[in-house]
Amino acid sequence: MSTIPATSAASSGSTTSTTSSNTNLTSTQFLELLTTQLQNQNPLNPTDPNQFTQQMVEYGSLSQQIDTNAKLDTLSSTMSSILTQVQLLASGQTAKA
Numbered sequence: 844m845s846t847i848p849a850t851s852a853a854s855s856g857s858t859t860s861t862t863s864s865n866t867n868l869t870s871t872q873f874l875e876l877l878t879t880q881l882q883n884q885n886p887l888n889p890t891d892p893n894q895f896t897q898q899m900v901e902y903g904s905l906s907q908q909i910d911t912n913a914k915l916d917t918l919s920s921t922m923s924s925i926l927t928q929v930q931l932l933a934s935g936q937t938a939k940a
Contacts, residue, residue: 873902 868876877895884890 868902870902870906873899 877898880890881895
């Protein structure tokens with residue numbers, strides 16, 4: 844999914860998309876951007892409402908994937924810690940906290 848910079852949407856009123864790996868868009872920022880797009884669209888040539896719905900669905904899916912990845916990272920870290928503890932116990936050593 845690509846992100847839409849707030850400055851280009853607000854200044855030009857278009858839906859120009861650019862990809863950015865270091866920009867994290869919060870739900871509030873996304874809704875503000877979507878509102879800005881709606882306010883600045885050409886009234887004689889409005890944007891298809893299905894496009895906005897598609898963007899909201901994609902953002903929701905992306906948000907859920909990010910949350911899932913964070914939880915999997917935590918789970919992986921916990922499992923590594925447990926495995927280390929089990930290996931230390933199996934070798935007769937005690938874990939140092």
